[in-house]
Amino acid sequence: MAIKLNSGFEMPIIGLGVWRMDGKDIKNLLLNAINIGYRHFDCAADYKNEAEVGEALAEAFNSGLVKREDLFITTKLWNSDHGHVVEACKDSLKKLQLDYLDLYLVHFPVATRHTGVGETGSALGEDGVLDIDTTISLETTWHDMEKLVSMGLVRSIGISNYDIFLTRDCLAYAEIKPAVNQIETHPYFQRDSLVKFCQKHGVCVTAHTPLGGAVANAEWFGTVSCLDDPILKGLTEKYKKTAAQIVLRWGIQRNTVVIPKSSKLERLKENFEVFDFELNKEEMDIIKNMEREYRTNQPAKFWGINLYA
Numbered sequence: 201m202a203i204k205l206n207s208g209f210e211m212p213i214i215g216l217g218v219w220r221m222d223g224k225d226i227k228n229l230l231l232n233a234i235n236i237g238y239r240h241f242d243c244a245a246d247y248k249n250e251a252e253v254g255e256a257l258a259e260a261f262n263s264g265l266v267k268r269e270d271l272f273i274t275t276k277l278w279n280s281d282h283g284h285v286v287e288a289c290k291d292s293l294k295k296l297q298l299d300y301l302d303l304y305l306v307h308f309p310v311a312t313r314h315t316g317v318g319e320t321g322s323a324l325g326e327d328g329v330l331d332i333d334t335t336i337s338l339e340t341t342w343h344d345m346e347k348l349v350s351m352g353l354v355r356s357i358g359i360s361n362y363d364i365f366l367t368r369d370c371l372a373y374a375e376i377k378p379a380v381n382q383i384e385t386h387p388y389f390q391r392d393s394l395v396k397f398c399q400k401h402g403v404c405v406t407a408h409t410p411l412g413g414a415v416a417n418a419e420w421f422g423t424v425s426c427l428d429d430p431i432l433k434g435l436t437e438k439y440k441k442t443a444a445q446i447v448l449r450w451g452i453q454r455n456t457v458v459i460p461k462s463s464k465l466e467r468l469k470e471n472f473e474v475f476d477f478e479l480n481k482e483e484m485d486i487i488k489n490m491e492r493e494y495r496t497n498q499p500a501k502f503w504g505i506n507l508y509a
Contacts, residue, residue, distance in 0.1 A: 205404055207356040209302065210272075211240065211302070211404065212238075212272055214452070214472060216462075217242040217459040218230075218241060221247070223249050226256055227252065227255060229465075230256035230257070231259065231265065233468050234271075238468075239266075239270055240272040240457075241274070242459040245278045245307075250275065250295035250296050257273070268299075274301070275292045275301060276305045277307055279310055280320070281318075283333070284314065285341060285344035286347060286351070289304055290353070293353065300353055300354060301354045302355050304348060304354040304356075306345065306359050308361050309362050310332055314333070329503070330503040338370070339369075343373075346376045359381050359382075360381065360382040361382070361383060363394065364394050377403070379404060380403065380404045380405070380457075381406070382408050383405060383407070383408065384407070384408055384495060384497050385407045386410050386412040387412070387426040387487050387490040388494040389492070395454065405455075406459060410447065410448060411460055423496035424496075428443075429443075432446055435483060435486070442470055449478070453478070
Protein backbone atom coordinates (compact mmCIF):
# COMPACT_ATOMS: atom_id res chain seq x y z
CA MET A 201 0.00 0.00 0.00
CA ALA A 202 1.18 3.49 -0.82
CA ILE A 203 -0.01 7.09 -0.68
CA LYS A 204 0.41 9.31 -3.73
CA LEU A 205 2.14 12.54 -2.74
CA ASN A 206 1.35 15.96 -4.20
CA SER A 207 4.70 15.71 -5.98
CA GLY A 208 3.32 12.81 -8.03
CA PHE A 209 5.47 10.13 -6.39
CA GLU A 210 4.17 7.25 -4.27
CA MET A 211 5.24 6.72 -0.66
CA PRO A 212 4.83 3.27 0.94
CA ILE A 213 2.36 3.55 3.79
CA ILE A 214 4.60 1.66 6.22
CA GLY A 215 8.30 2.19 6.64
CA LEU A 216 11.13 1.48 9.04
CA GLY A 217 12.60 4.28 11.11
CA VAL A 218 16.31 3.96 11.88
CA TRP A 219 16.47 6.34 14.86
CA ARG A 220 18.62 4.92 17.68
CA MET A 221 19.77 1.94 15.63
CA ASP A 222 23.36 0.98 16.38
CA GLY A 223 25.62 1.23 13.36
CA LYS A 224 26.96 -2.31 13.79
CA ASP A 225 23.43 -3.76 13.61
CA ILE A 226 22.05 -1.73 10.72
CA LYS A 227 23.22 -3.82 7.77
CA ASN A 228 21.53 -7.01 8.93
CA LEU A 229 18.44 -5.16 10.10
CA LEU A 230 17.92 -3.36 6.79
CA LEU A 231 18.63 -6.42 4.66
CA ASN A 232 16.22 -8.47 6.78
CA ALA A 233 13.62 -5.69 6.52
CA ILE A 234 13.92 -5.66 2.73
CA ASN A 235 13.46 -9.43 2.68
CA ILE A 236 10.34 -9.06 4.84
CA GLY A 237 8.92 -6.54 2.36
CA TYR A 238 9.85 -3.08 3.65
CA ARG A 239 10.53 -0.62 0.84
CA HIS A 240 10.51 2.63 2.83
CA PHE A 241 13.31 3.69 5.18
CA ASP A 242 13.27 6.83 7.29
CA CYS A 243 16.67 8.32 8.12
CA ALA A 244 18.08 11.61 9.39
CA ALA A 245 21.47 13.27 9.61
CA ASP A 246 20.83 13.60 13.34
CA TYR A 247 20.57 9.83 13.76
CA LYS A 248 24.32 9.64 13.08
CA ASN A 249 24.05 6.39 11.15
CA GLU A 250 23.56 7.50 7.52
CA ALA A 251 26.93 6.00 6.52
CA GLU A 252 25.97 2.59 7.92
CA VAL A 253 22.57 2.80 6.22
CA GLY A 254 24.41 3.64 2.99
CA GLU A 255 26.57 0.53 3.29
CA ALA A 256 23.47 -1.62 3.77
CA LEU A 257 21.72 -0.05 0.79
CA ALA A 258 24.79 -0.51 -1.41
CA GLU A 259 24.89 -4.20 -0.52
CA ALA A 260 21.18 -4.57 -1.23
CA PHE A 261 21.63 -2.97 -4.67
CA ASN A 262 24.87 -4.71 -5.57
CA SER A 263 23.54 -8.14 -4.60
CA GLY A 264 20.42 -7.66 -6.70
CA LEU A 265 18.14 -7.88 -3.67
CA VAL A 266 16.35 -4.71 -4.81
CA LYS A 267 16.87 -1.91 -7.31
CA ARG A 268 17.25 1.72 -6.26
CA GLU A 269 13.86 2.59 -7.76
CA ASP A 270 12.22 -0.07 -5.58
CA LEU A 271 13.02 1.83 -2.38
CA PHE A 272 11.75 5.08 -0.86
CA ILE A 273 14.50 6.75 1.16
CA THR A 274 13.89 9.74 3.43
CA THR A 275 16.42 11.78 5.36
CA LYS A 276 16.34 15.15 7.10
CA LEU A 277 18.03 18.53 7.34
CA TRP A 278 19.39 19.17 10.83
CA ASN A 279 18.75 22.40 12.73
CA SER A 280 22.31 23.71 12.47
CA ASP A 281 22.37 23.35 8.66
CA HIS A 282 19.42 25.60 7.77
CA GLY A 283 21.80 28.08 6.15
CA HIS A 284 23.61 25.28 4.29
CA VAL A 285 20.78 23.23 2.80
CA VAL A 286 22.40 22.16 -0.46
CA GLU A 287 25.68 21.21 1.21
CA ALA A 288 23.86 19.29 3.95
CA CYS A 289 21.77 17.37 1.42
CA LYS A 290 24.86 16.46 -0.61
CA ASP A 291 26.59 15.30 2.58
CA SER A 292 23.66 13.00 3.38
CA LEU A 293 23.59 11.66 -0.18
CA LYS A 294 27.30 10.87 0.00
CA LYS A 295 26.91 9.01 3.29
CA LEU A 296 23.85 7.14 2.03
CA GLN A 297 25.68 6.35 -1.26
CA LEU A 298 22.69 7.61 -3.27
CA ASP A 299 22.28 9.85 -6.32
CA TYR A 300 18.93 11.21 -5.14
CA LEU A 301 16.56 11.16 -2.19
CA ASP A 302 12.90 10.27 -2.45
CA LEU A 303 12.09 12.72 0.35
CA TYR A 304 14.07 15.37 2.24
CA LEU A 305 12.52 16.95 5.31
CA VAL A 306 13.23 19.99 7.47
CA HIS A 307 13.73 18.03 10.70
CA PHE A 308 12.55 20.74 13.11
CA PRO A 309 11.16 24.24 12.48
CA VAL A 310 14.15 25.97 14.05
CA ALA A 311 17.52 27.15 12.77
CA THR A 312 20.41 26.99 15.23
CA ARG A 313 24.00 28.11 15.23
CA HIS A 314 25.92 26.39 12.44
CA THR A 315 28.35 23.82 13.77
CA GLY A 316 29.67 22.44 10.48
CA VAL A 317 27.86 20.59 7.67
CA GLY A 318 26.76 17.18 8.88
CA GLU A 319 27.72 17.93 12.49
CA THR A 320 24.45 17.28 14.26
CA GLY A 321 25.04 17.86 17.95
CA SER A 322 22.71 20.27 19.72
CA ALA A 323 24.10 23.80 19.39
CA LEU A 324 23.95 24.79 23.04
CA GLY A 325 25.28 28.00 24.51
CA GLU A 326 27.30 28.24 27.70
CA ASP A 327 24.01 28.55 29.57
CA GLY A 328 22.91 25.13 28.29
CA VAL A 329 20.14 26.67 26.19
CA LEU A 330 19.81 26.05 22.44
CA ASP A 331 21.50 28.76 20.34
CA ILE A 332 18.70 29.69 17.93
CA ASP A 333 19.82 31.62 14.83
CA THR A 334 17.36 34.49 14.43
CA THR A 335 18.84 35.57 11.07
CA ILE A 336 17.53 32.55 9.10
CA SER A 337 13.79 32.37 8.48
CA LEU A 338 11.89 29.18 7.79
CA GLU A 339 10.85 30.74 4.49
CA THR A 340 14.50 31.10 3.47
CA THR A 341 15.15 27.49 4.46
CA TRP A 342 12.15 26.31 2.44
CA HIS A 343 13.21 28.11 -0.74
CA ASP A 344 16.63 26.47 -0.36
CA MET A 345 14.85 23.11 -0.05
CA GLU A 346 13.03 23.86 -3.31
CA LYS A 347 16.38 24.28 -5.08
CA LEU A 348 17.15 20.63 -4.32
CA VAL A 349 14.23 19.54 -6.49
CA SER A 350 15.34 21.62 -9.49
CA MET A 351 18.88 20.28 -9.01
CA GLY A 352 17.62 16.71 -9.23
CA LEU A 353 18.96 15.81 -5.79
CA VAL A 354 15.54 15.25 -4.24
CA ARG A 355 12.21 14.08 -5.65
CA SER A 356 9.95 15.39 -2.88
CA ILE A 357 10.48 17.84 -0.04
CA GLY A 358 8.62 18.22 3.20
CA ILE A 359 8.55 19.40 6.77
CA SER A 360 8.66 17.71 10.16
CA ASN A 361 7.39 18.68 13.60
CA TYR A 362 5.49 21.69 12.19
CA ASP A 363 2.23 22.72 13.86
CA ILE A 364 -0.85 23.99 12.00
CA PHE A 365 0.30 27.61 11.93
CA LEU A 366 3.82 26.90 10.68
CA THR A 367 2.39 24.49 8.10
CA ARG A 368 -0.07 27.17 6.97
CA ASP A 369 2.77 29.67 6.62
CA CYS A 370 4.81 27.18 4.59
CA LEU A 371 1.88 26.64 2.23
CA ALA A 372 1.59 30.42 1.81
CA TYR A 373 5.19 31.03 0.75
CA ALA A 374 5.97 27.71 -0.93
CA GLU A 375 6.53 27.56 -4.66
CA ILE A 376 6.71 23.78 -4.22
CA LYS A 377 4.20 22.65 -1.60
CA PRO A 378 5.50 20.39 1.16
CA ALA A 379 4.63 16.82 0.21
CA VAL A 380 4.79 15.55 3.80
CA ASN A 381 4.60 16.73 7.40
CA GLN A 382 6.19 14.15 9.69
CA ILE A 383 4.84 14.53 13.23
CA GLU A 384 4.44 12.58 16.44
CA THR A 385 0.96 11.08 16.41
CA HIS A 386 -0.39 7.96 18.12
CA PRO A 387 -3.51 7.08 20.17
CA TYR A 388 -2.33 9.12 23.18
CA PHE A 389 -1.42 12.13 20.98
CA GLN A 390 -3.75 12.05 17.99
CA ARG A 391 -3.53 15.68 16.83
CA ASP A 392 -6.70 15.37 14.79
CA SER A 393 -6.81 19.05 13.86
CA LEU A 394 -3.27 19.04 12.47
CA VAL A 395 -3.80 15.75 10.62
CA LYS A 396 -7.07 17.00 9.08
CA PHE A 397 -5.54 20.35 8.13
CA CYS A 398 -2.60 18.73 6.37
CA GLN A 399 -4.73 16.20 4.54
CA LYS A 400 -7.26 18.86 3.50
CA HIS A 401 -4.41 20.80 1.87
CA GLY A 402 -2.79 17.84 0.16
CA VAL A 403 0.06 17.35 2.63
CA CYS A 404 0.61 13.70 3.57
CA VAL A 405 1.08 13.06 7.31
CA THR A 406 3.78 10.64 8.39
CA ALA A 407 3.50 9.42 11.97
CA HIS A 408 6.85 9.23 13.69
CA THR A 409 6.60 7.63 17.12
CA PRO A 410 3.42 5.83 15.86
CA LEU A 411 3.52 3.45 18.85
CA GLY A 412 4.00 6.17 21.43
CA GLY A 413 7.72 5.65 21.74
CA ALA A 414 7.58 2.44 23.77
CA VAL A 415 10.89 1.54 25.47
CA ALA A 416 13.03 4.09 23.58
CA ASN A 417 11.08 7.12 24.78
CA ALA A 418 10.64 5.67 28.25
CA GLU A 419 14.43 5.55 28.52
CA TRP A 420 15.08 9.02 27.09
CA PHE A 421 12.08 11.03 28.21
CA GLY A 422 10.47 9.04 31.01
CA THR A 423 7.20 8.73 29.10
CA VAL A 424 4.77 5.83 28.87
CA SER A 425 3.49 4.14 25.72
CA CYS A 426 -0.11 3.67 24.66
CA LEU A 427 0.63 0.00 23.95
CA ASP A 428 -0.03 -0.92 27.58
CA ASP A 429 -3.47 0.71 27.62
CA PRO A 430 -6.18 -1.80 28.64
CA ILE A 431 -8.55 -0.38 25.99
CA LEU A 432 -6.49 -2.25 23.38
CA LYS A 433 -6.80 -5.62 25.13
CA GLY A 434 -10.17 -6.55 23.63
CA LEU A 435 -9.00 -5.70 20.13
CA THR A 436 -5.82 -7.75 20.46
CA GLU A 437 -7.89 -10.75 21.56
CA LYS A 438 -10.44 -10.33 18.75
CA TYR A 439 -7.93 -10.05 15.93
CA LYS A 440 -5.17 -12.21 17.44
CA LYS A 441 -2.82 -9.30 16.88
CA THR A 442 -0.40 -7.44 19.15
CA ALA A 443 -1.22 -4.01 20.54
CA ALA A 444 1.44 -2.57 18.22
CA GLN A 445 -0.24 -4.13 15.18
CA ILE A 446 -3.62 -2.72 16.23
CA VAL A 447 -2.16 0.77 16.69
CA LEU A 448 -0.30 0.65 13.35
CA ARG A 449 -3.48 -0.47 11.59
CA TRP A 450 -5.33 2.45 13.22
CA GLY A 451 -2.68 4.83 11.90
CA ILE A 452 -2.92 3.41 8.40
CA GLN A 453 -6.72 3.70 8.42
CA ARG A 454 -6.31 7.40 9.27
CA ASN A 455 -4.44 7.65 5.94
CA THR A 456 -1.19 8.43 7.71
CA VAL A 457 2.12 6.82 6.83
CA VAL A 458 3.59 4.95 9.81
CA ILE A 459 7.30 4.41 10.42
CA PRO A 460 7.75 2.21 13.50
CA LYS A 461 11.28 1.58 14.67
CA SER A 462 12.47 -1.82 15.83
CA SER A 463 15.85 -3.51 16.16
CA LYS A 464 14.36 -7.00 16.62
CA LEU A 465 13.66 -9.27 13.65
CA GLU A 466 10.50 -10.64 15.23
CA ARG A 467 9.13 -7.11 15.72
CA LEU A 468 10.07 -6.13 12.17
CA LYS A 469 7.91 -8.98 10.90
CA GLU A 470 5.04 -8.22 13.27
CA ASN A 471 4.97 -4.52 12.39
CA PHE A 472 4.66 -5.36 8.70
CA GLU A 473 1.79 -7.82 9.21
CA VAL A 474 -0.97 -5.23 9.37
CA PHE A 475 -2.65 -5.64 5.99
CA ASP A 476 -4.70 -8.78 6.68
CA PHE A 477 -7.35 -7.20 8.94
CA GLU A 478 -9.34 -3.98 9.19
CA LEU A 479 -10.77 -2.12 12.18
CA ASN A 480 -14.42 -1.13 11.92
CA LYS A 481 -15.74 2.37 12.67
CA GLU A 482 -16.71 1.48 16.25
CA GLU A 483 -13.21 0.17 16.91
CA MET A 484 -11.63 3.26 15.34
CA ASP A 485 -13.80 5.34 17.68
CA ILE A 486 -12.74 3.26 20.68
CA ILE A 487 -9.10 4.11 19.93
CA LYS A 488 -10.03 7.74 19.28
CA ASN A 489 -11.26 7.88 22.88
CA MET A 490 -7.77 7.00 24.10
CA GLU A 491 -6.61 10.58 23.35
CA ARG A 492 -4.61 12.14 26.20
CA GLU A 493 -2.85 14.97 24.31
CA TYR A 494 0.30 13.31 25.60
CA ARG A 495 3.55 14.02 23.80
CA THR A 496 6.21 11.36 24.37
CA ASN A 497 9.11 12.77 22.31
CA GLN A 498 10.34 15.92 24.03
CA PRO A 499 13.68 17.35 22.85
CA ALA A 500 13.43 20.13 25.45
CA LYS A 501 15.18 17.68 27.76
CA PHE A 502 18.36 18.20 25.74
CA TRP A 503 17.88 21.76 24.47
CA GLY A 504 17.05 23.67 27.65
CA ILE A 505 14.11 25.27 25.80
CA ASN A 506 10.69 23.91 24.88
CA LEU A 507 10.34 24.23 21.12
CA TYR A 508 6.66 23.31 21.42
CA ALA A 509 5.80 25.91 24.06
